[in-house]
Each structure stands twice: as structure tokens, then as C-alpha cells.
Amino acid sequence: MLLFSHFFAIAKFVYLCGEERQHRVIPFVDIHTHLPLAEETIGLTSHRLGIEPTAGIGADSSVGIHPWDVEKVGAVEPLLRQMRSIPCRAIGEAGLDKACDADFSRQMEFFERQVVIAAERNIPLIIHCVRAQSEILAILRHYPNLKAVIFHGFIGSPEQATELTSRGYHISFGFGALRSPKTVNALRGCSGSALFLESDTADGSVSTLYEQVAEVRKVDVATLKREIYDNYIRIFG
Ligand SMILES: [Zn+2]
Numbered sequence: 001m002l003l004f005s006h007f008f009a010i011a012k013f014v015y016l017c018g019e020e021r022q023h024r025v026i027p028f029v030d031i032h033t034h035l036p037l038a039e040e041t042i043g044l045t046s047h048r049l050g051i052e053p054t055a056g057i058g059a060d061s062s063v064g065i066h067p068w069d070v071e072k073v074g075a076v077e078p079l080l081r082q083m084r085s086i087p088c089r090a091i092g093e094a095g096l097d098k099a100c101d102a103d104f105s106r107q108m109e110f111f112e113r114q115v116v117i118a119a120e121r122n123i124p125l126i127i128h129c130v131r132a133q134s135e136i137l138a139i140l141r142h143y144p145n146l147k148a149v150i151f152h153g154f155i156g157s158p159e160q161a162t163e164l165t166s167r168g169y170h171i172s173f174g175f176g177a178l179r180s181p182k183t184v185n186a187l188r189g190c191s192g193s194a195l196f197l198e199s200d201t202a203d204g205s206v207s208t209l210y211e212q213v214a215e216v217r218k219v220d221v222a223t224l225k226r227e228i229y230d231n232y233i234r235i236f237g
Pocket of ligand 1: 093
């Protein structure tokens with residue numbers, strides 16, 4: 001029999017759960033950093049495989065062979081073997097960079113081999129792209145079932161951003177974006193469901209970045225945190 005007192009107890013429980021939901025602290029998400037994650041922040045610490053020690057790589061890590069490193073790391077096979085089993089949450093940063101000296105065809109080979117591993121492992125891919133968006137898109141076209149693709153440190157026009165988001169890819173903006181007028185426009189117009197932020201090699205804290213981006217997008221920081229946190233949970237669970 002349901003007593004009156006039981007009814008009040010249940011009602012109070014439901015009310016408190018609602019309160020809890022409202023006040024639960026939503027963390028900052030730093031989707032790409034080369035430093036340890038800051039307080040109240042979740043995200044991914046990026047490791048350059050073949051260059052940095054593998055100790056410390058774990059659940060909050062992404063692991064990739066950086067396009068800058070393709071001529072420094074030696075043979076690709078042992079690194080790819082490692083990449084297939086290393087306990088990380090994402091592959092990357094991997095990609096193409098036309099502004100660096102590394103041989104471009106070697107960059108292409110290393111990049112595509114890593115895309116294959118992201119597909120095999122069914123984990124997200126973090127992309128470093130400098131003046132090579134069309135080449136990267138041409139390769140990604142062959143891998144339509146990747147779990148998620150995040151273009152990190154995006155610098156580009158609103159049109160270039162739309163070219164990525166229309167394919168279901170995500171874009172991550174850092175402090176560099178705020179110094180580039182066309183990228184500020186891209187950031188302002190970017191769909192909330194495609195958006196990430198990052199401190200990368202950190203010329204400021206991720207909380208400062210959130211404040212500045214909230215201003216650009218004319219939303220409050222709480223709304224921005226909720227949007228980006230939802231994106232993180234959707235991809236990384
Ligand atoms: Zn980086």
C-alpha cells in the first residue's frame with residue numbers, strides 16, 4: 001500500500017534529482033592539449049608517437065604521428081603496430097601540413113595509414129591540417145564510417161568550415177582562431193553541435209578561451225560549456 005508519507009518521500013527524491021541535474025558542474029572540455037589537463041577540465045592530451053615517451057599514455061590521451069615528424073620517426077610499421085593496441089581514446093594528431101619541410105608524399109602515406117587505424121579501432125581521429133584541406137578530404141572520402149573526425153586548431157574561412165561540418169566533421173578552435181578575422185567569422189557561424197575548443201600548446205587557459213569564444217558567439221559561458229560537453233559525450237561516451 002502506498003502511504004501518504006511514501007508519496008512525499010518519492011516526490012522529494014524526484015525534486016532533489018532535478019536540483020542535482022541543474023547544479024551539477026559541467027566541466028570544460030579541452031579537446032587537444034600537449035599539457036596535462038587543467039582543473040575542472042576533461043579532454044585529450046596529445047602524444048607525438050615516435051618523438052615523445054609512451055609512459056603516461058592512457059584513457060585521456062590521443063596518440064598520433066604528427067606530420068612534422070614523419071622524417072624523424074624512422075620506420076612506420078613498428079609505430080603503427082604500437083598504435084593499433086595502445087590504450088588511447090583517439091588517433092592523432094595526424095594530418096597534412098604544407099607549411100612544414102617534411103616530404104609531402106611521406107606525410108600522405110603516414111596520414112592515410114593512421115586513418116585506417118582509427119577506422120579499425122573505431123575511435124575518433126584528430127586532424128592537423130595546414131593548407132591541405134582538399135587533400136585531407138580526398139583521403140577521408142574513402143573512409144565514410146569513421147567514428148568521428150575533429151579538425152584541431154582550425155584556421156580558415158566560414159566556407160572552409162562549412163565544407164567540414166557539412167560532412168559531419170567537427171572543428172576545434174584555439175586562441176589562434178581569435179587572432180584571425182576570417183576564422184572569428186567561422187567560429188561565430190559554426191554550428192554548436194560541431195564545435196570544440198582547445199588550448200593546444202597553451203597561450204592561455206581553457207577557461208579564458210571559453211570566455212572569449214562565448215563573447216564571439218554571443219552566448220553565456222554556461223551555454224557554451226553545455227554545448228561542447230554534449231558533443232564530447234556524444235563522441236566519447
Ligand atoms: Zn597540437
